[in-house]
Amino acid sequence: MSIKNVTIYPYSNYTVSDIDFILNFISDINIKHLVSPTGLGLNNKDAGFADNRKDLNIIVENDFENALNDCDTVFFMDHKIEYLLKESIISKIKLSIEKRKNIYCAIELSEQELTQFNDMSSQYNSNFYYFDRKPKIDFEVSHRMRLFQPKIPVIFFGDLFNQGYSYEVMLKLAGLLKDNNTKASVISEGKNSCFYGFHCLPDFLYSNNISEEDKIYNLNYYIRSIIDDEKPEILLLQLPSGLIKFNDVFTNHFGIMAYIVAQSLQPDYFFLSAPYQTANEEYYEVISNNIKYKYNSAVSCINVSNILFDLHDTYKVGTVKITRISMQHVENEIQQYTNFKMSFINIQNVSKQNGNMNILNDVFKNL
Numbered sequence: 001m002s003i004k005n006v007t008i009y010p011y012s013n014y015t016v017s018d019i020d021f022i023l024n025f026i027s028d029i030n031i032k033h034l035v036s037p038t039g040l041g042l043n044n045k046d047a048g049f050a051d052n053r054k055d056l057n058i059i060v061e062n063d064f065e066n067a068l069n070d071c072d073t074v075f076f077m078d079h080k081i082e083y084l085l086k087e088s089i090i091s092k093i094k095l096s097i098e099k100r101k102n103i104y105c106a107i108e109l110s111e112q113e114l115t116q117f118n119d120m121s122s123q124y125n126s127n128f129y130y131f132d133r134k135p136k137i138d139f140e141v142s143h144r145m146r147l148f149q150p151k152i153p154v155i156f157f158g159d160l161f162n163q164g165y166s167y168e169v170m171l172k173l174a175g176l177l178k179d180n181n182t183k184a185s186v187i188s189e190g191k192n193s194c195f196y197g198f199h200c201l202p203d204f205l206y207s208n209n210i211s212e213e214d215k216i217y218n219l220n221y222y223i224r225s226i227i228d229d230e231k232p233e234i235l236l237l238q239l240p241s242g243l244i245k246f247n248d249v250f251t252n253h254f255g256i257m258a259y260i261v262a263q264s265l266q267p268d269y270f271f272l273s274a275p276y277q278t279a280n281e282e283y284y285e286v287i288s289n290n291i292k293y294k295y296n297s298a299v300s301c302i303n304v305s306n307i308l309f310d311l312h313d314t315y316k317v318g319t320v321k322i323t324r325i326s327m328q329h330v331e332n333e334i335q336q337y338t339n340f341k342m343s344f345i346n347i348q349n350v351s352k353q354n355g356n357m358n359i360l361n362d363v364f365k366n367l
Contacts (some may be wrong), residue, residue, distance in 0.1 A: 003102075007033040007071040011060055011090065012040055013050040014080045017168035018192050020048075023056060025175030026196060033067035034060045036319070046156070052306060052324040064092055073102040078191045093117060102127045106191040112228050131194035133220050145217070148224040149237060149266060155367040156267040156297065158239040160287065162252050163322055164273035167193075167307050170236050172356045173363070174198070177234065185232035187223070189240040199226060201240060201261065207296035212260055219264040234367075237265065243272075244290060246309075250320050255294075262295045268367055270295070271359070273303040275322075276330060300366060301359055306330050 008019070011034045022029050033360075042049065047056040061067055068074065074096045076089065089107055094296040096103050097120045105128070109117070114130055121128035155173075157166035167188055177184045186198035194200055202222055204210050210218070227235065239258040245251040270291065288299045306324045311323040 003028060003073050004030045004315045004323070005032045005070070005072040006030060006075055007035060007064075007067040007073070008062060008075045008077060008080050008090070009035040009067075010077070010081060010084060011036040011042065011047070011050070012079055012081050015077050016047060016050040016053070016056075017165065017171065017194070018077065019058070020053075020056060021171040021175065021196075025172070025178075029195075030092055031058060032071050034058055035064045035067050036060045036062055037081060037088075038062050038189040040081070053327045065095070068092075068096060068099060068101065071101065073104070075195060076103065076107050077110075077195075078106040087308070094120065097121050097124050097126045097128060100124055100126045102129075102197060104129045104131070106131045106194060117269050131191045131200070133191065133200055133206075135202045135204075135225075140324050147217070147220050150223075150227055152227070152232060152234055153270060153363075154235045154237065154265050155270045155363065156160060156239055156262065156295070157178040157271045158258060158291075159241075160272060160274040160275070161244055161246055161309075162242040162320070163307060164242075164275070165303055166238055166271060166273045169271060169273065169303055169356065169359065170238050171196075173360060174236055176356060176360045182234060183230070183232045184234045184236050185230045186236045187226070188238045201238075205240075205257070205260070216263045217258055219261060223247070223264060235265075237267075239251065243295075244287075259294065260302065267295075269300045269363055270297045271303070272299050272309045273305050275305055275307040275309060276325060276333075301362055304330055304333075 006029060008015070008031060019031065019034065022031060034047055040050075045060050047058045047060055048054050050060075057319065059139040073285075076093060086107075090113065093103065093105065094117075097117060103121070103126065105119075107128065117128050118131075120126070156168075157170040159166045167190065170186065170188065171193065174184045174186050186193060188198060188200055191200045202219070204218055205215055207215075223235070223237075225355040237259050241255070241257050242252040242288070243255045243258050245254050272287075274287070284299075284302065292298045306327050306329070308323050308325055310321040310323055
């Protein structure tokens with residue numbers, strides 16, 4: 001179904017991957033306005049400025065009400081903007097309903113808020129669609145059964161640390177596969193992929209009332225239900241959070257959640273997104289061995305991202321801080337990696353279309 005005249009909020013470097021994907025692969029979604037909260041320094045900038053990539057040829061705004069008056073549909077996307085108060089988003093959702101807009105929401109809502117918005121949408125004759133993490137199946141693990149192993153290729157996408165481009169690469173690979181008449185089922189960490197008919201990791205993975213063992217069995221069954229329903233030719237699965245700890249202070253949750261998800265299936269291809277400053281042969285060899293023994297799969301392809309960790313600010317403020325260098329600089333530097341002895345690893349800069357095509361060709365070659 002075609003969705004025209006869309007306003008997307010809140011825009012930040014967390015959602016730039018979604019915008020790039022929509023602009024290049026989803027012709028049925030027409031972005032009319034990108035609205036960013038004040039304070040991010042994105043107003044009147046090209047959308048690509050958010051993470052220092054090439055221009056996306058759409059200008060970011062910060063006047064939500066003005067954009068609302070000039071659109072038919074609003075996408076409230078999941079975000080990682082720490083200072084953005086939920087009350088601010090709630091008020092914008094209410095205003096959108098009152099103006100009878102079509103609303104698609106991936107932002108986490110309480111049961112009370114969801115009920116309120118559904119009631120309001122009926123009152124104002126508006127359409128409100130909410131993406132949640134609840135599986136659309138009923139299951140309960142009552143005994144230990146054999147894990148399901150798909151008879152189709154499985155690709156894992158993971159970020160070395162908790163910020164990377166595995167999600168974007170997964171989206172674009174799904175788009176390229178579709179263009180190649182290959183049907184893919186996609187499961188991502190976050191809920192924004194639901195805007196494109198894909199899936200997100202289910203809520204029980206984040207529950208304290210389910211054992212880690214049962215989480216693995218349940219996820220395996222959840223994935224099987226998706227494959228049985230969609231009958232894809234390939235499965236793309238994003239591992240959540242980071243794969244390893246950052247250091248002894250900032251542990252990145254020790255890669256525990258990624259490990260749990262990875263135990264549910266055996267991958268045929270493993271894509272890794274790594275920060276720019278880790279790009280050296282010795283480090284890649286250590287990481288490759290780490291992942292091989294921890295996740296039972298060798299690294300097939302490495303994306304050198306434009307992310308640099310700012311260690312000074314990280315220790316100063318107590319949370320991991322990053323900066324993003326120019327994507328073009330990454331492209332210039334990546335040429336040296338062709339001389340790596342680790343020729344079995346395909347190293348790419350996915351900010352360019354040929355980088356994504358190279359990954360697709362490598363996938364077809366190795367599966």
